[in-house]
Amino acid sequence: MEIDEVRKVASLARLELSDQELETYGQNLTQILGYVEVLNEVDIKEVMPMPHAVDLQNVFRPDERGPSLNRTAALSNAPKTDGQFFQVPQILEQKDA
Amino acid sequence: MPELYEQSTESLLSALNAGDLSSRTLTTACLDRIDQLNKKLNAFVSVNADAALAKADAVDKRRATGQTIGLLQGLPVGVKDNICQAGVATTCGSRMLHNYCPPYDAHVVEQLNAEDGVIVGQLNMDEFAMGSSTETSASGVTRNPWNPEHSPGGSSGGAAAAVAAGMVPLALGSDTGGSIRQPASFCGVVGMKPTYGRVSRFGLVAFASSLDQIGPFARDVHGAALLLQVISGHDTRDTTSVDSVVANYTGQFNQSLEGLRIGIVDEHYGEGLDDEVEAAVRRGIERLESAGATVKSVKLPHARYSVATYYLIAPSEASSNLARYDGIHYGHRTEDFNSRNDGLIDLYCRSRGEGFGAEVKRRIMLGTYALSAGYYDAYYLKALKVRRRIREDFDKAFAEVDIIAGPVAPTAAFRIGEKMNDPLAMYLSDIYTISANLAGIPGISVPCGLTTNGLPIGLQLQASTFSETTLLQAAAMAETSGDTIGVCPVA
Numbered sequence: 001m002e003i004d005e006v007r008k009v010a011s012l013a014r015l016e017l018s019d020q021e022l023e024t025y026g027q028n029l030t031q032i033l034g035y036v037e038v039l040n041e042v043d044i045k046e047v048m049p050m051p052h053a054v055d056l057q058n059v060f061r062p063d064e065r066g067p068s069l070n071r072t073a074a075l076s077n078a079p080k081t082d083g084q085f086f087q088v089p090q091i092l093e094q095k096d097a
Numbered sequence: 098m099p100e101l102y103e104q105s106t107e108s109l110l111s112a113l114n115a116g117d118l119s120s121r122t123l124t125t126a127c128l129d130r131i132d133q134l135n136k137k138l139n140a141f142v143s144v145n146a147d148a149a150l151a152k153a154d155a156v157d158k159r160r161a162t163g164q165t166i167g168l169l170q171g172l173p174v175g176v177k178d179n180i181c182q183a184g185v186a187t188t189c190g191s192r193m194l195h196n197y198c199p200p201y202d203a204h205v206v207e208q209l210n211a212e213d214g215v216i217v218g219q220l221n222m223d224e225f226a227m228g229s230s231t232e233t234s235a236s237g238v239t240r241n242p243w244n245p246e247h248s249p250g251g252s253s254g255g256a257a258a259a260v261a262a263g264m265v266p267l268a269l270g271s272d273t274g275g276s277i278r279q280p281a282s283f284c285g286v287v288g289m290k291p292t293y294g295r296v297s298r299f300g301l302v303a304f305a306s307s308l309d310q311i312g313p314f315a316r317d318v319h320g321a322a323l324l325l326q327v328i329s330g331h332d333t334r335d336t337t338s339v340d341s342v343v344a345n346y347t348g349q350f351n352q353s354l355e356g357l358r359i360g361i362v363d364e365h366y367g368e369g370l371d372d373e374v375e376a377a378v379r380r381g382i383e384r385l386e387s388a389g390a391t392v393k394s395v396k397l398p399h400a401r402y403s404v405a406t407y408y409l410i411a412p413s414e415a416s417s418n419l420a421r422y423d424g425i426h427y428g429h430r431t432e433d434f435n436s437r438n439d440g441l442i443d444l445y446c447r448s449r450g451e452g453f454g455a456e457v458k459r460r461i462m463l464g465t466y467a468l469s470a471g472y473y474d475a476y477y478l479k480a481l482k483v484r485r486r487i488r489e490d491f492d493k494a495f496a497e498v499d500i501i502a503g504p505v506a507p508t509a510a511f512r513i514g515e516k517m518n519d520p521l522a523m524y525l526s527d528i529y530t531i532s533a534n535l536a537g538i539p540g541i542s543v544p545c546g547l548t549t550n551g552l553p554i555g556l557q558l559q560a561s562t563f564s565e566t567t568l569l570q571a572a573a574m575a576e577t578s579g580d581t582i583g584v585c586p587v588a
Contacts, residue, residue: 006462013416013465014423014442015458016450025462028520032463035521036405036476042483049481050488052307052337053293053537054562059336073200077427086425089434091441 001026001033101126102263103584106172106320109266113170116160120153120171124215127173131217131264134587137245140259142178142236143186144218149173152215167213168327174209175259175268178219178236179226180311181300182206189302190224190234193422193429193452203300204335205269205311205328212327217265221255224454225419226276226304228252229526232517233456240513241284242587243552247510250280253314257284260314261585267324268314273304274407275505275530277312281542282505282555285582287321287572288314290530292562293537294339296325297332305414306337308407308534318543318573322346325565344566350573354388357571360395360498365529367401371508374554377546378504381556381575385502388574395494395501399486403532406487408524409467409480410535416464419457424448459520488536495561500571504529505542505555529557539565543572544582553582 006026010017017025071084080087101109101123112118128146135141156171176182179189181199183206188194202210209216223233231239231254239254241247242262249258253270257280260268270277272290281288289312296311303309313324326347331340361382366375386392423445424430429452434444453461467476494501506526516523533540538559545556556575560568 009462009466009469011446012469013461014420014445014449015453015461016443016446017458021455021458025459028459029463029466031521032408032524033466033476036409036480038405039402039409039479039483042399042402042486044479044482044486047482047485049478050485051481053488053535054337054339056294056337056339061333069200076200077197079424079428079430088425089436089439089441089444 124153140255141218149217169214174214175265179302204297223252226252250283252276260286275527278542283510285544285553289541297335297338299334303418305411349570354390357390358498360501365503377554381545397490407531412460412464501559505557509552
């Protein structure tokens with residue numbers, strides 16, 4: 001796998017990787033993707049994909065209000081908070097009035 | 098009189114029930130054992146002695162005043178560190194969650210508390226349950242109590258090691274591709290993956306949601322059955338939780354296996370299977386035969402594709418599930434951020450690059466690739482179709498037999514470090530366990546012998562979906578008619 005392609009996958013995955021990591025994962029992915037080529041031997045014509053282990057249909061419940069976390073609990077693990085909100089870096093430019 | 102940490106679940110329960118043993122005494126013995134051995138084995142990442150003793154006292158008090166006691170009767174239980182307990186650090190073996198303290202209990206934790214289990218602490222694991230050796234944890238390597246130079250297996254290696262070393266009689270793990278059964282085999286304890294949907298995953302940190310299932314570890318089949326009884330059942334908070342009656346798992350032991358049909362699979366005995374493991378497994382199957390079962394050959398022609406199928410599906414689901422770790426709501430956020438030059442995307446990428454370890458990154462990369470435009474059909478979708486072929490094989494086999502018996506892993510516990518630089522070799526250690534997760538069927542590992550080097554070997558039994566009762570019954574016979582592997586020496 002070309003290093004540019006590895007870099008693209010890392011960017012899709014939102015992972016900042018060092019050059020050394022990019023090289024290692026490139027080699028690993030090449031090896032693993034080579035191994036999974038074995039699946040080409042299997043006859044999968046007219047086979048339905050199996051995304052889940054049990055064939056569950058849609059599960060519905062009444063749309064009723066139930067207990068939920070209060071604000072303090074919901075914010076208790078926030079890396080940065082003002083006690084009211086999760087704080088994130090500014091993402092919109094501030095225009096002077 | 099054997100030490101408390103050597104006694105069977107049944108004898109502990111009857112002593113508790115008769116008032117000959119208090120939960121405080123038993124819990125204290127477990128805490129002492131942890132004190133004595135954890136430095137060496139690193140099975141527990143955290144221990145909550147005060148909460149455990151308070152719970153034990155509460156159970157003892159209720160027993161003394163003749164009130165109803167739950168099924169676990171004050172037995173100590175360890176919990177894998179990816180199962181949430183309100184107010185208790187749940188780190189998943191990751192730097193990403195090193196300070197994460199869930200504000201709620203997992204369904205299985207609610208069940209443990211309701212049935213009077215005494216939760217003593219959180220157990221080490223491979224980071225985000227991705228691994229087969231418990232070497233990738235941010236909390237360090239866990240060692241095998243039978244020989245500390247060897248791995249306890251993984252990803253629930255802490256749970257297996259803790260039960261093997263007598264630190265707790267019972268523990269909860271999770272199994273996505275063999276993460277309960279393989280460490281149970283390596284550590285000489287009983288470990289079971291229930292049918293997909295039998296146990297609610299509410300409060301289990303997600304790895305691969307179409308495969309993950311919580312299950313019990315115990316010293317013996319009785320203990321595993323008891324713990325399964327406690328955690329099974331419907332829960333509306335996990336939409337994959339199946340709403341069907343929970344059978345009585347503990348009432349079926351010591352029955353003849355007359356009429357039970359056991360299948361053996363030629364594909365299991367191929368290249369890579371260690372000779373000593375094969376011999377012990379074959380002896381285990383012969384013992385089931387002498388207990389009345391009939392044995393015949395069945396075919397699982399697609400079994401050889403299970404590792405390739407799994408290592409596309411599981412990383413794909415993981416890359417999606419782990420997208421939630423972005424440094425915003427909880428988990429690690431980078432300090433290395435300059436609002437002048439960096440944007441929100443840089444915050445995500447750097448937080449994730451710092452927070453995740455090597456194996457987790459590798460799988461996120463693999464899954465992202467397999468799901469990305471242009472590759473989805475060739476990798477992910479193809480794997481989902483082969484998955485159905487694997488399931489169809491089991492459906493055909495279970496029309497002919499009740500149980501499939503074979504090895505848990507190709508070898509006994511490998512050495513620490515042996516496979517760390519070869520991800521594919523590590524993945525192949527799951528070759529016999531993975532297909533049960535892909536098909537959703539239950540499987541159990543029961544000790545069936547020791548290698549000449551004194552390392553345990555496990556026998557794997559698998560059954561059709563929701564046949565846990567039959568599975569446990571057969572496992573109990575394999576155990577009682579087997580030559581016992583003896584007490585772990587904690588070398």
